[in-house]
Amino acid sequence: MKKELKISKTTIYCGLIFILGSLLRVVQFGQIPAGVTTDEAMTGYNAWTLAHYQTDMWGNHYPWYLKAWGSGMNALHEYLILPLVKFWGLNIYTERSVALVAGLLLLPLFYYFLKQLWNQKVAVIGLTLLAFNPWAVLIARQGLESNLLPFVILIAFTLFATRHFRLAAAVFACSIYAYSSVLLTLPVILGILYLSALYQKQITWRQIFEAAFCFLIIALPMLLWFAVNLFHLPPFDLGFFSVEKFTMLRQTLGNSFGQNWLVLLTQFDGLLQNATPFSALGYTLSLIFAGLGWIQVLRERNWVILAWLSGVLVLTFTVQGNINRYNLAWLPILALTALGLVQFIQALQDCQLWQQIVFSAIVACMFILPTGAFFYQYFTTFNSLPKIQRVYNQGFEAALKKAKQQQRPINIIQPGNQRYSLTLFYDRPTPHDFLKTLQVESGQHEFIRVKHFTNYTFTKQPVHNHQSVIIAPDYAHVCLPQDQYTHQQFGIYTVFFPK
Numbered sequence: 001m002k003k004e005l006k007i008s009k010t011t012i013y014c015g016l017i018f019i020l021g022s023l024l025r026v027v028q029f030g031q032i033p034a035g036v037t038t039d040e041a042m043t044g045y046n047a048w049t050l051a052h053y054q055t056d057m058w059g060n061h062y063p064w065y066l067k068a069w070g071s072g073m074n075a076l077h078e079y080l081i082l083p084l085v086k087f088w089g090l091n092i093y094t095e096r097s098v099a100l101v102a103g104l105l106l107l108p109l110f111y112y113f114l115k116q117l118w119n120q121k122v123a124v125i126g127l128t129l130l131a132f133n134p135w136a137v138l139i140a141r142q143g144l145e146s147n148l149l150p151f152v153i154l155i156a157f158t159l160f161a162t163r164h165f166r167l168a169a170a171v172f173a174c175s176i177y178a179y180s181s182v183l184l185t186l187p188v189i190l191g192i193l194y195l196s197a198l199y200q201k202q203i204t205w206r207q208i209f210e211a212a213f214c215f216l217i218i219a220l221p222m223l224l225w226f227a228v229n230l231f232h233l234p235p236f237d238l239g240f241f242s243v244e245k246f247t248m249l250r251q252t253l254g255n256s257f258g259q260n261w262l263v264l265l266t267q268f269d270g271l272l273q274n275a276t277p278f279s280a281l282g283y284t285l286s287l288i289f290a291g292l293g294w295i296q297v298l299r300e301r302n303w304v305i306l307a308w309l310s311g312v313l314v315l316t317f318t319v320q321g322n323i324n325r326y327n328l329a330w331l332p333i334l335a336l337t338a339l340g341l342v343q344f345i346q347a348l349q350d351c352q353l354w355q356q357i358v359f360s361a362i363v364a365c366m367f368i369l370p371t372g373a374f375f376y377q378y379f380t381t382f383n384s385l386p387k388i389q390r391v392y393n394q395g396f397e398a399a400l401k402k403a404k405q406q407q408r409p410i411n412i413i414q415p416g417n418q419r420y421s422l423t424l425f426y427d428r429p430t431p432h433d434f435l436k437t438l439q440v441e442s443g444q445h446e447f448i449r450v451k452h453f454t455n456y457t458f459t460k461q462p463v464h465n466h467q468s469v470i471i472a473p474d475y476a477h478v479c480l481p482q483d484q485y486t487h488q489q490f491g492i493y494t495v496f497f498p499k
Contacts, residue, residue: 010120014127018107021131024375025103025140030092033142033273034383035392035491038418040143041425042068044085044095047078049431051086057424059431060235060242064177064221069418070247070448076152076177077145090428096143102151103140107131109151113158114335117304118342126338129286129367134279134374135267135323135330142273149179149327160193161304165203168193169211173218182328183222184318185311190215192307248446260321264312264329272387274323278377282370290333292340308332390475395491396422402488403469403495410456411463413472420450420458429454462496470496 036044046056046066058067066073077098084094110130115123130136139147152175159168172190176183194211197203216223221241227233228243235245263269265287268280275283297305312329319325344363348356382388389395400423403410412419424434434453441449450458457463462470462478470485472478474492485496 010124014111014124017128017131021107022104024132024137025100028379029100029141030096032379032383033388033392035389035394035396036092036095036422036425037142037144037273037391037393038421039073039145040092040095041421042073042418043077043143043145044081044090045421045424045428046073047081047085047095048090048428050078051082053431055431056244057431057434058244059435060244061237061239063242063244065180065225065244067244067246069421069446071249071446072180072246074145074148074177074179076174077143077148080148081143090425092143096141099143099147100140102148103136106136106140106151106154109154109158110331110334113154113161114338116158116161117302117335118339121342121345122335122338125341126335129334129338129341132371132375133334134282134371134378135275137375137378138274139327144324146179146324146327149175149182150331152178153182153328154331157304157308160197163202165194165197165207166211166214169215170218173215176219176222179325179327180222181315181319181325182311183219185314185328188314189307189311192303192310196303196307247448248444257316260316260319263321263323263326264316267323267330269322271322271391272385273391276374276377278370278374282367282374285366285370286337287333289340289344290336292343293336293338294340296339296343297336305332305335389492390473393419393422393473393492395489395493396471397426399471399490399493399495400426402490403471406469406497408498409468411468411470412456412458413460413462413470413476413478414458415460415473415476418447420453420456423456427454427456466498468498472496 046068049055049057050062055061056063056066056068060067064075066075066078080098081094084097088094107127107130111123111127114126136150139150152171156168156171156175159165159171169190172186176186194203194208198205198208221243224243228235229246229249235243265284266280267283268275268277308328309332312326312332315321315326315328323330341363348359351359383394396419400410404427412423414420437453438450439452441451452458457468462472462480464480466484470478470480472494474494478494478496480487480496483499485498487494487496
């Protein structure tokens with residue numbers, strides 16, 4: 001007789017949670033949020049040029065750290081979407097595809113990680129928290145290149161927790177290309193991890209040196225970039241790999257220590273594409289249980305989590321705080337929350353029934369109400385929020401398409417900088433045509449100030465030459481004489497046509 005296949009209740013529960021979590025990440029993907037950010041546009045365009053011309057937008061062959069704006073952009077996201085862009089074209093779906101896949105894989109990987117560190121109870125609760133976590137859903141639905149870090153770094157920590165020390169070192173090195181600022185934290189993280197493993201006799205000195213060799217080989221392109229840009233060595237292009245000279249290094253170091261900790265304690269930076277007040281409230285309330293988890297970690301001396309959190313501490317001293325820059329922090333804090341909830345549930349067993357019901361109801365409301373409010377807003381009115389319309393440049397694609405139909409020069413108004421990346425994303429000039437016609441402002445700038453390329457001119461105020469079609473966002477407050485221009489609205493953008 002054949003043995004019956006038995007599926008445990010835990011397996012069924014985890015499967016349902018994974019399905020629900022996946023739906024939150026997949027439903028209306030590419031439509032919420034609508035439009036693209038300037039960062040997504042820059043990422044996508046560089047992936048497109050690499051896919052079709054083997055160079056980035058500046059004509060350099062396969063750099064491992066992209067010049068992009070002039071002050072750098074992480075390269076791992078571009079290289080992962082490159083095959084998709086090559087065969088299915090550049091659009092909002094291919095640009096965000098890797099983020100979605102990473103966001104989905106993060107769920108079972110986090111479960112496995114927690115199970116290896118503690119037990120199945122912690123893993124099940126952790127999976128549940130992550131599945132419905134607003135931050136985790138948001139990073140899966142947008143194509144910001146630094147949002148790959150949580151997935152890559154979790155792979156590295158999981159490999160270390162399962163004693164694959166050399167592979168872990170290699171993936172830790174890969175995390176540098178997901179988000180370069182993590183390099184500031186890796187000496188502390190790796191030092192604690194490998195020395196604690198040595199102390200516990202889990203690893204030998206030979207294995208440490210082998211792991212260090214694996215790390216250095218994979219980190220070598222980034223180390224060469226530092227040599228070129230910090231020590232003023234000449235840039236080089238070998239045809240299959242290049243290191244670029246940046247116009248200026250990104251100014252993200254420092255900031256107020258107190259302000260950085262405020263971001264860490266609220267998971268809110270004022271940028272609605274990263275978090276809303278509802279999600280911040282849910283996160284802040286959950287820190288009660290993260291505190292319980294922290295006490296347990298200290299008691300058991302869990303060096304994996306302690307090393308991870310030590311790296312987070314380094315970030316608060318070195319990098320200006322916002323949610324994306326602190327992506328290293330949110331998974332270990334979520335792990336502490338899961339561990340703390342298990343401690344709380346175990347403590348409840350000693351209480352009377354009515355106390356169990358009351359406290360369970362309170363805790364459920366603490367998690368469900370803010371999270372439910374967040375997702376209700378996200379799937380109903382998120383796209384219509386003025387700040388979201390602006391950051392995702394809603395209407396720009398349609399406005400550019402309409403302007404191009406006029407076959408005239410196009411003047412794009414950008415009160416700040418960087419809107420030229422949207423034009424590159426949608427119009428896709430070749431790197432040769434871009435560089436041949438490029439005009440920039442003189443001087444050193446953190447973000448290169450592009451004035452013109454091909455048929456486009458970028459200014460803060462409209463160019464009144466009665467020849468150019470003008471595209472302006474509503475927040476630029478552009479008003480042109482009605483006897484000289486007609487206009488048409490596309491999202492937050494207006495196209496002005498000379499009569």
